[in-house]
Amino acid sequence: MANQLKCVSCGKPATVHFTQILNNKVHKVDLCEACAQEKGITTLAGFELPLDLFPPKATSEPTASAPESGLTLRCEKCGFTEADFKKTGRFGCPHCYETFKQMLGPMLDGMHKGTAHTGKVPRHAAARKEYHDRLSQLELTLASAIKDERYEDAARYRDEIAQVKQTYGKQEAAS
Amino acid sequence: MTFGSLIATPSDLTDTASSKCAIVMMTRIRLARNLASHRFPGRASPDERAEIRAACRQTIGSLPLMQPAYDLAISDLSDLQKQILVERHLISRELSASPDGAAAMISGDQTCSVMINEEDHLRIQFLRAGFQLKKTWAAINAFDTAIEDALEYAFSPTLGYLTACPTNVGTGLRASAMMHLPALVIGGHMEKVVRAVNQLGIVVRGQFGEGSDASGSIFQISNQTTLGESEEQIIKRLSAVLSSIVEHELNARARLIENDSSKLFDKIGRAYGILQNAHLLTSSEAMNLLSLVRLGIDLGIFPDSGRPLVDRLFIESQPGHIQNNAGQAQIEPALRDTLRAAQTRAAFADFAPPNFIPAIEEPPPEPDTAPSQN
Numbered sequence: 001m002a003n004q005l006k007c008v009s010c011g012k013p014a015t016v017h018f019t020q021i022l023n024n025k026v027h028k029v030d031l032c033e034a035c036a037q038e039k040g041i042t043t044l045a046g047f048e049l050p051l052d053l054f055p056p057k058a059t060s061e062p063t064a065s066a067p068e069s070g071l072t073l074r075c076e077k078c079g080f081t082e083a084d085f086k087k088t089g090r091f092g093c094p095h096c097y098e099t100f101k102q103m104l105g106p107m108l109d110g111m112h113k114g115t116a117h118t119g120k121v122p123r124h125a126a127a128r129k130e131y132h133d134r135l136s137q138l139e140l141t142l143a144s145a146i147k148d149e150r151y152e153d154a155a156r157y158r159d160e161i162a163q164v165k166q167t168y169g170k171q172e173a174a175s
Numbered sequence: 176m177t178f179g180s181l182i183a184t185p186s187d188l189t190d191t192a193s194s195k196c197a198i199v200m201m202t203r204i205r206l207a208r209n210l211a212s213h214r215f216p217g218r219a220s221p222d223e224r225a226e227i228r229a230a231c232r233q234t235i236g237s238l239p240l241m242q243p244a245y246d247l248a249i250s251d252l253s254d255l256q257k258q259i260l261v262e263r264h265l266i267s268r269e270l271s272a273s274p275d276g277a278a279a280m281i282s283g284d285q286t287c288s289v290m291i292n293e294e295d296h297l298r299i300q301f302l303r304a305g306f307q308l309k310k311t312w313a314a315i316n317a318f319d320t321a322i323e324d325a326l327e328y329a330f331s332p333t334l335g336y337l338t339a340c341p342t343n344v345g346t347g348l349r350a351s352a353m354m355h356l357p358a359l360v361i362g363g364h365m366e367k368v369v370r371a372v373n374q375l376g377i378v379v380r381g382q383f384g385e386g387s388d389a390s391g392s393i394f395q396i397s398n399q400t401t402l403g404e405s406e407e408q409i410i411k412r413l414s415a416v417l418s419s420i421v422e423h424e425l426n427a428r429a430r431l432i433e434n435d436s437s438k439l440f441d442k443i444g445r446a447y448g449i450l451q452n453a454h455l456l457t458s459s460e461a462m463n464l465l466s467l468v469r470l471g472i473d474l475g476i477f478p479d480s481g482r483p484l485v486d487r488l489f490i491e492s493q494p495g496h497i498q499n500n501a502g503q504a505q506i507e508p509a510l511r512d513t514l515r516a517a518q519t520r521a522a523f524a525d526f527a528p529p530n531f532i533p534a535i536e537e538p539p540p541e542p543d544t545a546p547s548q549n
Binding site: 009010011077078080088089090091092093094097104107108111112113114115116117118119120121122123124 | 209211213214215217218294316319320323324327328329330331332333334335336337339340341342344345346348376400401402403404405406408
């Protein structure tokens with residue numbers, strides 16, 4: 001049970017294992033019966049592999065992605081491996097999206113309408129990100145001002161940092 | 176609030192049933208959300224899952240909508256209680272089978288439920304009777320924003336809300352409608368509809384989600400993709416598809432009456448007779464008969480006042496609810512069929528007999544061809 005492959009399309013246990021050789025490359029897909037039927041794989045007429053299973057991968061130039069170079073990706077935060085993902089169809093933690101970025105791209109392309117988020121942005125996350133970006137930028141300029149012995153500039157940056165911190169603190173408290 | 180009061184309270188879905196809910200019975204939106212600082216539930220240790228639950232519980236329990244609320248740990252519930260929650264669409268089958276740390280928080284009126292430690296840390300769900308996608312989105316959006324004020328969500332500027340399964344990444348949104356489509360089923364058009372909407376990235380499932388059958392001609396229709404479109408775009412696209420399905424169903428009803436009214440009226444009349452007199456009813460037979468009576472209400476054959484009763488029986492004829500009403504620990508399926516028939520006999524004893532004249536004389540009312548505009 002633990003080793004059961006999951007359907008690449010919906011995550012249910014896969015019962016249809018489809019292998020096709022395209023441009024001298026072997027492509028394997030695991031699907032559940034319903035998805036296989038939907039994609040026309042179980043019917044003889046659908047002997048062509050539906051394009052949306054391997055969107056850009058099948059057509060693009062072979063890239064030097066990690067799995068092909070013989071390394072197995074492993075998430076540094078949760079220890080999840082590529083093999084784990086293939087087995088479960090799920091990631092281990094939010095950081096896995098960063099770890100498995102390369103294999104994720106083509107997969108998302110086949111799964112969704114697009115590959116970039118255009119919807120809701122959490123208010124706080126956006127404010128927090130802006131704050132951290134601004135702060136790290138100011139800290140860099142401050143460090144370089146000190147290094148160059150431009151102490152008047154440094155004092156100004158220091159005040160600015162204090163102000164940014166204070167404003168952000170107030171915003172947080174107000175919301 | 177205790178579990179007993181949850182069962183005793185009919186859900187908002189059935190109680191507000193009116194002709195506005197004729198074809199689109201219920202609208203539902205769910206959002207998948209995760210905390211930035213934790214592993215997803217499938218990967219988290221029992222201790223971590225307990226931590227996740229504690230954090231979510233504190234935040235969600237303090238929101239105004241959750242006063243009062245049912246605060247349930249899945250491990251504290253009996254199999255029967257879990258089944259009842261599934262039959263009321265308040266939790267998923269997956270949650271009911273989840274290990275320690277799995278929990279649900281359900282608002283007193285049962286229109287909002289939050290599953291904790293299902294596939295994602297949070298699965299927030301809002302239910303509304305009828306065709307109300309926009310209103311439901313506005314409500315769940317505000318609720319989600321209130322949670323985000325206190326909890327840091329896993330979010331990427333490029334990929335959106337990060338979810339355990341990449342099929343939900345982006346908006347994490349699944350909007351769905353539960354539709355009653357008896358004429359499309361009787362006319363044999365359902366397969367065509369399913370194929371057509373699949374092409375538009377819309378999925379059709381049975382009443383209880385993946386793998387469930389479509390007894391009672393009730394279908395769940397929802398968006399498949401979550402990334403690359405905004406929430407509003409997804410909802411607009413789904414609304415357009417739902418409106419067109421409503422139109423097809425109305426056309427199919429008109430055709431059934433025009434071409435073969437005796438056959439249709441015979442089905443409806445017999446359904447009424449069986450519900451009023453049967454002594455053994457399986458749940459799928461009950462669903463199919465109730466579906467025909469419901470169609471009769473839409474066509475003016477039965478008074479509209481019967482609708483809440485029929486909609487309530489759709490839920491209360493499910494095995495868990497029958498079992499619960501029996502008040503015994505475990506009853507045999509055969510006894511369940513007897514009890515179910517007794518329940519429908521009692522419910523239909525005073526139900527007005529069919530009057531087929533209005534259905535022929537005037538065209539069927541067209542209640543929900545367009546989604547409500549707010």
